[in-house]
Amino acid sequence: MTLLEVENAHTYYGESHILEGVSLEVGEGEVVALVGRNGVGKTTTLRTILQLTPPSEGAVRYRGEDVTGLATHEVADRGVGWIPEERRIFTQLSVEENVKVAVPEGNDVRAAVERAFETFPDLRDHKDRDAGNLSGGQQQMLALSRGLVGDNDLLLVDEPSEGLAPLIVERVAEALNDAAEDTTILLVEQNLPLALDLADRFYVVDNGQVVESGNADETSADDERLRRYLSA
Numbered sequence: 468m469t470l471l472e473v474e475n476a477h478t479y480y481g482e483s484h485i486l487e488g489v490s491l492e493v494g495e496g497e498v499v500a501l502v503g504r505n506g507v508g509k510t511t512t513l514r515t516i517l518q519l520t521p522p523s524e525g526a527v528r529y530r531g532e533d534v535t536g537l538a539t540h541e542v543a544d545r546g547v548g549w550i551p552e553e554r555r556i557f558t559q560l561s562v563e564e565n566v567k568v569a570v571p572e573g574n575d576v577r578a579a580v581e582r583a584f585e586t587f588p589d590l591r592d593h594k595d596r597d598a599g600n601l602s603g604g605q606q607q608m609l610a611l612s613r614g615l616v617g618d619n620d621l622l623l624v625d626e627p628s629e630g631l632a633p634l635i636v637e638r639v640a641e642a643l644n645d646a647a648e649d650t651t652i653l654l655v656e657q658n659l660p661l662a663l664d665l666a667d668r669f670y671v672v673d674n675g676q677v678v679e680s681g682n683a684d685e686t687s688a689d690d691e692r693l694r695r696y697l698s699a
């Protein structure tokens with residue numbers, strides 16, 4: 468079943484025409500990667516889905532419902548979570564408090580925190596520390612855990628590996644793989660081997676358009692079809 472559909476989205480920042488007709492689909496249970504150079508519109512695609520920068524033309528459909536033009540919180544209420552590039556954790560709160568405040572009202576907070584700590588044992592070890600004192604990798608895991616306890620059916624994850632050392636990237640990748648067991652994921656990732664490793668399918672974005680797509684297991688990071696859009 469198709470969970471998310473973006474159809475011919477055109478998005479502007481002021482006068483700048485950033486998305487020039489992006490179309491893509493994400494099926495329930497899939498992990499889909501958006502890859503492409505810096506500044507081609509990957510983050511803007513996520514922002515367009517969330518209606519943070521609504522498209523001026525085209526549509527975003529979630530579970531078949533046209534959500535174009537809704538408020539961002541209304542999209543979020545339908546089960547769409549966002550883990551932005553800048554991670555947005557509360558640096559003054561402890562690790563545990565950060566997780567707790569991400570649990571939606573009415574859910575069992577203790578059970579949700581326990582689940583998060585099972586997926587990310589590192590976080591349990593540091594549960595009483597101020598989140599601002601965590602390493603970059605730990606902050607990324609905290610951001611992911613906050614997305615996971617949010618009870619989302621679709622997680623939009625922006626550049627989870629950015630700025631992290633290779634060993635930590637592996638840990639984050641494992642965590643994303645775990646997360647993918649019960650959440651659909653649309654992932655923006657510049658690290659192509661990682662993107663292909665995590666994803667079932669991929670889309671290549673260039674100059675505000677989807678220019679290639681395919682199955683991750685039928686391609687490799689040195690595929691010429693991809694490389695031409697990724698090298699500077």
Ligand SMILES: Nc1ncnc2c1ncn2[C@@H]1O[C@H](COP(=O)(O)OP(=O)(O)OP(=O)(O)O)[C@@H](O)[C@H]1O
Pocket residue numbers: 480483485503504505506507508509510511512
């Ligand atoms: N708030 C903004 N106002 C004006 N232009 C913006 C704004 N945010 C992004 N842009 C521009 O929109 C274009 C697409 O940016 P976007 O962040 O979507 O790219 P990206 O593919 O995600 O790359 P990156 O990995 O660098 O974020 C870039 O040229 C960028 O400079």
